[in-house]
Amino acid sequence: MRNDPFAPVERNATSAVAAPASGWTAVAPVPENAAPPPVRHSRLGTPSQRWCYRNASGKLLFIACRFDTDEGKQFLPLSYGRDEQTGANAWRWKGLPEPRPLYRLDGLEAEPKAAVIVTEGEKAADAAAAMLPGFVVTTSPNGSKSARKADWSPLSGRRVIIWPDADEPGAAYAEAVMQCLAQAGAASVSVMRLPEGLPAGFDAADAFAEGWMDAQLQALIQASDEAGVSVSASGADDGEAEGAAEPKKQRTKKPSAFDFLPDETEFWHDPDRESHVTYPTGDHFEHWPVRHRFFKSYVAGIYYEKTGEALGSSALDDTIRIMEAKAQSGACYPTFRRVGAHDGDYFLDLCDQDWRAVRVTKGRWTVGQFPHVKFLRSASARALPEPQRGAGYRDLKPFINVGSEQDLMLVTAWLVAALRPEGPYPLLCVSGEQGSGKSSVTDLLANLIDAEIGKKRTVSKDERDLVIAAKNGHVLAFDNMSSVANWFSDSLCRLSTGGGFATRALHTDNEQIVLEAQRPVILNGIPDLTGRADLSDRAIAIHLPRIPEEERQTERHLKEELERMRPYLLGALLDAVSEGLSRRASVKLANPPRMADFAEWIEACSPAFGWEPGQFLEAYRLSRTDAAKVALENDPFGSELIRIIKRHRATGFSGTATHLLEVLNEHAAPAIKNMRVWPSTAATLGTLVRRAAPLLRSEGYAVTDSRTAEGRMIIIRPLSSAHPNEETGV
Template sequence: MSVNFDHCEHGLPRFLCRRCDEIDRCRGEPGRPSGEATQAEVAEHRILATIAAAEEVRNPSGRLIEQTISDSAAPLTSEMVAAFPPEDEFDVQVATRKGAVRVGTALERTIAKENVTAVARRTQANILLELAQSAKLFHAPDGTGFADLDINRHRETWPIRSRGFRRWLTRRFFEQEAGAPSSEALKSALNLIEAKADFDAPERHVHIRVGELEGKLYLDLGDEAWRAVEIDSAGWRVIDNPPVRFRRSAGMLPLALPVTGGSIKDLRSFLNVDSETDFVLVVAWALACLRNCGPYPVLALAGEQGSAKSTFTAILRSLLDPNTAPLRALPREDRDLFIAANNSHVLAFDNVSGLPAWISDTLCRLATGGGFAVRQLYADQDEVLFDATRPVILNGIEEIIERPDLADRALLLTLQPIPEERRRPEQELWVAFEAERPKILGALLDAVATGLKRLPETRLEKLPRMADFALWATACEAVLWPSGTFLLAYRGNLNDVVEGVLERDPVAVALRAMMEARTVWTGTATNLLEDLTGVVSERMAKSKSWPTVPHVLSGKLRRAATFLRKSGINVEFDKDKKRARTRTTTITKIQRSSAVEKLGAEPSAASAPSDNSKKVGESSGFSLSEERTQNGNEDDVSERSDQIVRDNSLEDKGPDAADASDATLPVQSAPTETPAGRWSARL
C-alpha cells in the first residue's frame, strides 16, 4: 500500500508546514486541538488527518507474486505486465518474498525475449517481404523466378532478379517507410522471394515478343500497357492482359499498332530487292519470324557498297522486333551470342566480313534449335543454360556463308547497288516507312491467321531441309500470291546456294573437275588427295585452304557431300572388307536426270498461254514482273532449238600455219571427247 500526501501551497506536505498550521489555527477549523494543546497533541492530530486523507493503491506486482506462489501455472495477463512498477522496486519486493525470486527472473527473461522478437519482426527485410505479398510469383521451366505485378491496372511480368522488380520493391518500401532499404536487406528479401517462387509457386512459360497458347499466337506490342495481338484461324485482335507471359529486356521498343486494310506490296518500295522472287523469300522469312517456334532460316544479304544492306536490315528489324540497337557486330564467343538471343527475338548483325567455323555452327543451332551451357560464376558444379531458336539476319559485302550446313539453312540474297538518281534521304525514307508500318504489319498478321487455318491440311510432295519453314510459308501464301509461288522461289534459291558454296570450296571445285572425264573413282583418301592435288595449280596446293593430310580431306568431303550430291556427284565412305582398318572412298557421277531430281528443280510441265485479264497475285496487288516459262519446251534442254550455252568453237576449222608449230609441243593430257552441246574446262 502506498500513501499520496496532500501538499500545500508552500511545496511541503501540509502536516509538516508550520505556516499552514498557524493559518489553520487562526481560522479555528473544527476538529483541531485548541491553542492550549501540547505539541504532541498537535502532531497526533496531523498524523490522523493525513491517514484519513490517504488513498489506497494496489501494487500489481504484489498480486502477481501472491498468485505465482499459490499457482505457478497461472497465466500472465497483459494488464498486469503493463502495470509493473519500476525494475528496482520490483526487484526489492521480489527479494523480500521467499520463493518468488525464481519466478521474477524467468518473467524478466520472457519479457526481454518478446521485446527482441517484436523488434526483429520490423526489420527492413521483413518489411520488404510483406510488401512483396501483393506480387504473384511463379517460375519458368528452367527454374528462373518471376513475379506478376499489378501496375496501373495492367499486369507486368518481371524476373525476380531483374532491375524492374527491384525498382518496384524499392519504391513500395519508400512509399510506406519514407526511406530506402539497405542493400543487404534487399538482397536477403530477394533470396527468400526467389525461393518461394521456386518451391511454392506454379510453373509457367515465359516468352519474348512471340508466344503461343492453345493453338493461338500472341505478339507482344511492347507498349506501356503491356498489350498484345492475339492471332487465331479467325483473324487477329489487340487485347489487354494476354493469357501468356512476356518479359521485357533492355532495349526493346514497341511495335506499331497494326491496322487492317494494308497490302504486302507496300513493303516492296522500302527494300532494295532485285526481283520479285527475292521479295517472296523476304516476306516468307518475315512470316516465319511471327511464329513462336522454329526453324527460322538465316537471311544473308550480300552486295557492294551503296546497295542499302544496313537499311534493308534495319527496316525488317523495326517491322518485326524493334530495338534501340537494331544493328550489332558479331559477338566473339558463343556465350555472348546466346545471351543476345535470350534477350531479343530477332538478331541482326551488320557488316560481317566472314564467319569463323565456330560461329557458323552456333548459327546453325540458333536456326534449328540448340542450347549452350557454361559454368556459373563463383560455382564449381552449377551451370547456366541458354536454349533459344531465333531468326537471324546477316549482311556483308561478300557472300559470307561458306559452310554447307549453314548454307542449307539460309536464304541468300544479292542486292544491287542503287543508282544515284534513285537514292532517297534516310530521314525521308523512315518517315514514309513509319506511316506505312501499321498497315504492313496488319497485312502480315492477315497472312499468319491464314497460315494457322491452312497449316493442318498443307502437304508438300518433297520436303526440303527446312521442312517446317517451307510448310508454314506455303500455308500463309494463299492471301499473298498464287499457290506454289514460294516453293518455286525457295528451290531456286537453294540451287543458287549450292552452286555458290561449291564454287568457293577448292576441294569441291577440284573434285568436279576430276570427275568431268570419268564416272566412277574408287580409292583411299591418300590416293584421292594425290589425284586432286594433281588437278589444282601449284599455288592452290600450297595455300592454307588446301588439305595436306588425308583425314582433313575426308572431313571436307563429308561436309560438302550433300551439296555435291545435289550437283550430280555422289561421295560414299566405306570400310574395305578385304583389308582391315582400311577405308575406301567411292565417287560416282550421277546421271543428269537423277541429279536434277535430287536438286529439287525437276522440269515443270508446259504452262498454258497466259491470260492478261488475270495477273498473278491480283487479289493482293502483287504481280510478277515477267513470266517464268516462255514456251512449252523451255525446261526441256533436249528439245530446245536455242541452247542456253552456245557452241563457241571457231568457225574456220581448216589447217593453218600454227598447227605445225603446235604439233611440236608436248601433250599435257590425253584429249577427252566432249559431247555435242556440252562444255568442259580444266582448272
C-alpha cells in the first residue's frame, strides 16, 4: 500500500482507490458554488470520519477521510479541482500539491498569541483541543510519515509543544516536526514528556477517552518546558548550544478561563444528566445550563477582565465542553422552574436581578436568597413583585369577570394549587362570548404567579412545541382556542396528572427532549373546552359573562390598578400556601373526588380565605358536574352507552367487549350507529369505554375490568353496589 495517499498517482497505477487522468489541477479554497463532495467512495464505502482542512479565513481547502475496512483503517484525501482537458470542475480522491496546509488554520489565525499543540493526526488534534482550551491545536496531513510535506510557516514566531504518540513512529514524527519548526522560525519548540507505562500508540484521543483534565496536561507541558527540550533555528537542542550567554527564559503558560472562576463556582448535573453551573456574581449566586448564552458571556467577560484579551470562539467552545464534563462528575441536584421545594418547604422564584425567592414554611413566608434551591430561568421570564401582606382573595374580583362567588373560589383554588411544586394540577378552562374578558383573565392569572413575556400561546403545532414550553416554564396558557384536538387533550391530561413526554430534539437524529412533569395549564375560548371526558375529569370550568358597556374600564386604568395590587394579591396566595403547609398532614377527606391531592391541598389552605370546611369541596363538585354534562353532550357514543345501560342494564353489565358490543348494537339508535364514532370492533369499543368512564361515573356507574379464563371482562355497575369513589380500571 502506498505510504502517502496524498501523493500524485503514477500514470500506470491500477489501484481502484485513485487513478485519475493526467492534467487535473486542484482548486483551493473550494468555491462556494462548488457541488457537494461525494458521501462515499466507490470501493471503500462511506468514510467513518471526515476532517475539513480550512485556510486562515475558514474557507474549505480539502477533506481528509478515514475508512475502516476489514483490512484495517485507510486514509484518503478528497479535494476539488479542474480537468485541464475538459475544463470541468469536480471532486477527486486525491490530495493537494506540496507543501500541504496544516489542520485548523482558522484557529491559529483567531488566536495569534496562543501557544500551539501539535499532535499526530486529526482525531488526536480534536481531542487535545477539547482538553486544552487555552491552546490552539494543529497537525499535518497524513500523520507520521508526511510531516516534511506540510507548510509549517504559520507557526513562525509561535511557542509550540509537540504531543507525540507513545511509540517509535510517534517519536520519529516529533523529531521531524521539530526540524520543520526550526526551519519555519518557531519561537520555541518542546516535546511533551508523557508518563511512563502508557500503552503503545497512546495518543491525545486516548487521553481524552480516559478523562485527562486540563490541570494534569498543564503539568506535563510545564515539565517539558523546564526540561529544556526545545530547538533553535539550527536544529540543535537549546540546552546544547555552544556559547549560550544565558539560559532560556521560561515562558508562562497562557491562562485558562478556569483560572479566573470564583472558588465558589460549582459544576453539577440534574437527574436527566444535563450539565449546569452555579457561580457567584455581585452579591448573589446564579444557576444556568453550562451551554446557556448567559454563562458563556460571563466566562468570556471574566477572561477579558483578567487578561485584557478576548477569548476566541474556538477556545470558548473547548472550555465549555470541559465544563460540561466536570458537571457530569459533580453533584446531582433537582432543578425547578418558578416553584420549588426543599426539606418540606416551598419556594417561589421572584426572578429578579438579585435572584431572590420566597420561602414558604408552616405558618409564615419570607423573602431572601436561597442558592441551595436550583432554580433555572428562561430568557422570557420576568420578575414578580415582592409580596406584601394585607389583602384577601376577594381583592382579585375587580380584575376578573367571574359570574359568581363559586367561580371566584375555584379560580383562587387553581392559583393556590399552581404555587405547589408538585401536582396534580387541575386544568383551568375559561369560556365566554366575545367581550367577556377571557384573554385578560388568562393573562392576569398566569402572570400573577409566573410572569413571562408572551405568556399566552396559540395551540402548539405538535407535541414537541408543548414539551419545550413545559420544560422551560411553569404555567402554560393557551389563548383563543376554538376546539381541543384529541392529541392535545391527551397531552394536557398528562401535564395535569403526570406522565412522560419524549420527542426528538431539533437538528439531531437520536437525541431526545425528555420531560416527566406536571404543569398548571389555563386555556380559554368561546366554546366550552371540556368536551372530552378525560379532560373534563381533570378540569375546572369557568364561564365568563359579557361585560356590560357601562362597566368597562380602560386597559391603562386596569393595568395601573393591577400593578398596585399585585404584591398584595401574591401575598394573600402565599398566606394560603403557608396555612396549607401547616394543616395538610391533618386534613383527610372522607370521600375524596378525582384529583384528590388537589382537593385535599385546597381544603388545607381554606381557612386562610375564611372558607368553611367543605365549602370548596361543594363548589368543586358542582363544577365537575357541569363539566361532565358538557362532556356528555359532546360524546355521542358515551351518551348512547349511558342511555342503554340505564334502560336495559340498570343493574349493570359484566362480560367481554364482544358481548358488550352486541348489546349496544341491539339497542342503539340507528342514527347513532351510523356515525363514524360508533365502534365497529371489540378493540375499538374498549378504547371508547375507557374514555367514557368519567361520564359513566358522573351518572352513577363505575367501570372496572378483570381477566378471566374467558378473556378480559368489562364490568359496569352502579356505584351504590361498589365503593362510592371506585375509579375505572379499564
